[in-house]
Amino acid sequence: MNKIGFDNDKYLSMQSEHIKKRIAQFGGKLYLEFGGKLFDDYHASRVLPGFAPDSKVRMLAQMADQAEIVIAISAGDIEKNKVRSDLGITYDVDVLRLIDAFRGIGLYVGSVVITQYAGQAAADAFKRRLIALGVKVYTHYPIAGYPSNVQLIVSDEGYGKNEYIETSRPLVVITAPGPGSGKMATCLSQLYHEYKRGISAGYAKFETFPIWNLPLKHPVNLAYEAATADLNDVNMIDPFHLETYGVTTVNYNRDVEIFPVVNAIFEKIAGESPYHSPTDMGVNMAGKCIIDDDACREASCQEIIRRYYQALCDKRDGRSDDTAIHKLELLMQQAKVSIEDRPVVSAALKRSEETDGNPAAAIELPDGTIVTGKTSSLLGASSAALINALKHLAHIPDNLPLLPALIIEPIQQLKTQGLGNHNPRLHTDEVLIALSISATTNPVAKLALDHLSGLRGCEVHSSVILAQVDDNVFKKLGMNLTCEPVHQTKKLYHK
Incomplete structure (x- = not known):
């Protein structure tokens, strides 16, 4: 990468x-x-x-x-x-x-x-x-x-x-x-x-x-x-x-x-x-x-796959029809690529299967390592994947929690009881804010934040369409997100 x-x-x-x-x-x-x-x-x-x-x-x-x-x-x-x-x-x-x-x-x-x-x-x-x-x-x-x-x-x-x-x-x-x-x-x-x-x-x-x-x-x-x-x-x-x-x-x-x-x-x-x-x-x-044609070819093939997933999600949300999808399928055929050429896709879907079909996410890091995140009572899947990616980049042991429950739970209480939110799990922006506050007293949290720039250019895939707030955070971090064209719930309104 x-x-x-x-x-x-x-x-x-x-x-x-x-x-x-x-x-x-x-x-x-x-x-x-x-x-x-x-x-x-x-x-x-x-x-x-x-x-x-x-x-x-x-x-x-x-x-x-x-x-x-x-x-x-x-x-x-x-x-x-x-x-x-x-x-x-x-x-x-x-x-x-x-x-x-x-x-x-x-x-x-x-x-x-x-x-x-x-x-x-x-x-x-x-x-x-x-x-x-x-x-x-x-x-x-x-x-x-x-x-x-x-x-x-x-x-x-x-x-x-x-x-x-x-x-x-x-x-x-x-x-x-x-x-x-x-x-x-x-x-x-x-x-x-x-x-x-x-x-x-x-x-x-x-x-x-x-x-x-x-x-x-x-x-x-x-x-x-x-x-x-x-x-x-x-x-x-x-x-x-x-x-x-x-x-x-x-x-x-x-x-x-x-x-x-x-x-x-x-x-x-x-x-x-x-x-x-x-x-x-x-x-x-x-x-x-262009100084490395192979690098540009590889990057462009990944872009075509990303555009394909975007078209699938646009259709799912009623923003487009099959025309763009068929065009992108033809372009993928011409470029000789398929969704199997995007490693984070299979990693995210496998993680979802392992957790009884709950939402999951995968991030491919600059060294080629793929980390995943699952849905828990504390964090959404994309938030968990983000935390795991930062831990890998900062060489923080996997068993060392960056955000202990005693930090997350008061935020959840504010979300549900104070602000009337039905979803207690922390989104990616809330995780980064909590991590930033923790960094003032916790050197491990600060170490993780210091590696935030290392996420730029990384590939991300979610097994469900993410909330707009998570989509925006990945975009601001310079990460290339794709999603499966399904929503986590059967509700008609998704924020």
């Missing part, structure tokens, strides 16, 4: 230099559409071991004096209160979070653009809120026949109706809370306005996945398809690049499908297009920074 397959320092250096060259190619002004997650790209860090989740913003921070950020958000998403599933916050709230995060690392946020605006009241309210907070806000509008009606799009009645976003830096990064926010349209609208003003500018796209210079069925690229299985999109060979250069590269089907339109828009705006393929438009250098 924990093999490094990706050179993050090389990536930071190579990526920033490549973007600088693209800025120069267009005469000193580049609109860069930034896809994926900027601050917390945990998918990339899982499939490319060594890739830091904040690599993209660290790369931008190296160019802080040249870059400014424009955040796009769709008026429709504001109106619908669209939520980021990973963070559990609405897109408009995430815009505020992103502004704070960018400013926190010294990056300049120039403005927010509300796209697809058609008089939505919620968008108006959000605009007023941003202005009150001192943020510049611009408005872009729907265009009939977008994106195929190029004549209308590239006209005063198309992009011309959009407000021109005032920018002051050579690199303008267009990002968003999530997909469908109008990043590409914002970039191309700005190109239209720049050329109308006699300013030379260019457009490029930054997507980490799929990695264009890896084979189509490389596990890293298959893992990206797994991550987007609910969208039913696919990676494919870039036919435009193959025809023009005779070189096989990989791109996403939506980018391939839209390329002729984007190219036609570019030609109408600038007179000619510098690009011959979707691959040409990209600036991603991640594929050139």
